[in-house]
Amino acid sequence: MWRVGLLALVLVACGDDGTPDDGATDASTDDVADDADDTADEGAGDDAEPTQFGSVSIQSYDAMNSPGTPTRGGSAGASFYTSGETCPVMETIGPCDVVMCSFTSTGPMSAGAITVTGAQRPITLATGGDGTYALFQSTTPLYAGGETITFAAAGAAVPAFEVALTAPREVRITSPAEPAAVLAITRSRDLSLTWTGGTTGRLQVVLYGPGQGATSLFCRFAADAGTGTIPTAALAMLEAGQGAFAMATIALAEVEAGDWLVQASAYTNAVWPDESLVSGGTAIE
Numbered sequence: 001m002w003r004v005g006l007l008a009l010v011l012v013a014c015g016d017d018g019t020p021d022d023g024a025t026d027a028s029t030d031d032v033a034d035d036a037d038d039t040a041d042e043g044a045g046d047d048a049e050p051t052q053f054g055s056v057s058i059q060s061y062d063a064m065n066s067p068g069t070p071t072r073g074g075s076a077g078a079s080f081y082t083s084g085e086t087c088p089v090m091e092t093i094g095p096c097d098v099v100m101c102s103f104t105s106t107g108p109m110s111a112g113a114i115t116v117t118g119a120q121r122p123i124t125l126a127t128g129g130d131g132t133y134a135l136f137q138s139t140t141p142l143y144a145g146g147e148t149i150t151f152a153a154a155g156a157a158v159p160a161f162e163v164a165l166t167a168p169r170e171v172r173i174t175s176p177a178e179p180a181a182v183l184a185i186t187r188s189r190d191l192s193l194t195w196t197g198g199t200t201g202r203l204q205v206v207l208y209g210p211g212q213g214a215t216s217l218f219c220r221f222a223a224d225a226g227t228g229t230i231p232t233a234a235l236a237m238l239e240a241g242q243g244a245f246a247m248a249t250i251a252l253a254e255v256e257a258g259d260w261l262v263q264a265s266a267y268t269n270a271v272w273p274d275e276s277l278v279s280g281g282t283a284i285e
Contacts, residue, residue, distance in 0.1 A: 050261035054080035054109075054158060056151040058116060058123075059248075060142040061269040062170070063277045071277070074142030078114050078125050078133040078151075080158045080260065082107030087218075096219040096234040108132045111161070111257075112154030118147050118167075131157070143266075145169030145199070145249075151264050153257075161257035163264045168201035168249035170268045171223060178272040182281040183245055187238060191230040195270070198223030201251040203270070205230065207282065210241030223249050238284050246279040 060074040087101040108131035116123035119142040125133050143149065150164040175194040176183065185191065185207065195203060202220040207230075209215045215237055221228035247270040255262050270278040 048259075050256055050259050052080070052082055052109075052260045054078070054111065054260055054262045055265065056114060056116075056125075056153075056163070056262060057265045057267070058119065058142060058149055058167075059267040059269070060119075060144075060167070061277065062141045063269060063271045064275040066276070072139065072141050074119075074138045074140070076116055076119075076123050076125060076136040076142070078111070078127075078153075080109040080111055080131070080262075082109060087216075090215070093234040093237070094219075094231045095221055095228060096217045096230060098215060098234065098237045099218060100215050101213065109158050110156040111158035111262075112156040114151060114153045116149065116151055118149040118164075119143050127156075143167040143268075145268060149266055155257075158260050158262075159257040161255050161260075161262055163253050163255040163262065165251040165253040165264055165266055166200050167266045168223060168251045168268045169197060169199050171195045171197040171203060171249050171270050173247060173270050173272055173278050178274065178276070178278075179280070182242070182283045185235065185238070185243070185245075185282050185284045187235040187240075187285065188232060189235075190232050191235060193221070193228045193230070195226060198226060198249065200224070201249045201266075203228065204248055204250045204267075206246050207235075207238060207284075208244040209238045210243050210284065211239075214239055214243070216243075220250070240284050243282040243284050244280065245282050248278075 056078045058074065058076040062072045065071045087099040089097045089099055091098050110127040110131045114125040123136050125136060127133050145167050146169065147167045148164055149167050150162065152162040153160055173195050175192060193205065201223045203223050205219045207217040217234055217238065219230050248267045249270065251266045253264045272278055
């Protein structure tokens with residue numbers, strides 16, 4: 001079962017602690033996800049389920065802040081916390097996971113130096129004495145999509161691991177239309193989406209409820225489908241008020257390292273037809 005990583009509202013994709021957040025070379029995201037699930041099922045009867053969770057992630061974007069003003073860059077990060085999942089799945093409705101995130105975490109742990117290869121430049125994530133990892137940030141995109149990105153941890157309190165995934169390509173959202181201010185969400189009506197440009201991976205749509213710790217939705221669709229629907233039953237789980245949203249293509253992989261389950265993710269921020277980033281505020285009715 002996939003754990004839920006966070007996707008920040010503008011530029012930074014996040015992992016389970018709020019830092020920038022499916023493994024075989026030359027495989028599609030869906031193939032890798034299926035392989036990961038099969039592996040977990042095969043081992044379920046032999047070993048205890050992991051009780052601690054971590055994440056490694058990379059993100060790339062190439063868009064516009066406004067016509068003629070590009071915003072390009074990327075980030076990478078990692079986190080390992082003994083407090084467990086930050087965004088546990090309460091239930092699943094259609095393509096959507098209903099989650100309630102806690103933004104407090106305890107017990108940061110180190111997996112040693114983590115090298116990230118396959119991107120436009122090699123990246124090393126180093127940990128400080130407190131077990132936290134500094135966020136790596138770039139002012140140029142880290143990948144275009146289709147590259148095999150590999151995360152390899154040297155190991156420390158968290159055992160060594162290696163996991164790979166295929167970087168997703170950018171998609172262009174054609175519906176709903178780009179809002180002039182905030183995106184209106186009507187809970188009594190399905191939210192239909194259309195997009196172009198998807199290949200491997202999934203389109204992830206995140207709808208954050210009003211206020212920190214509110215119920216939120218993480219909905220995923222095959223990126224090459226070009227269309228998807230968030231059903232009324234899922235939207236009804238959100239509270240009314242001012243929320244937020246973000247969309248990105250995402251690739252996922254999981255690997256077990258001792259008692260740790262580590263989720264790897266790669267995000268590419270979606271864009272509107274005018275090339276601006278798809279994120280912002282919502283008015284939930």
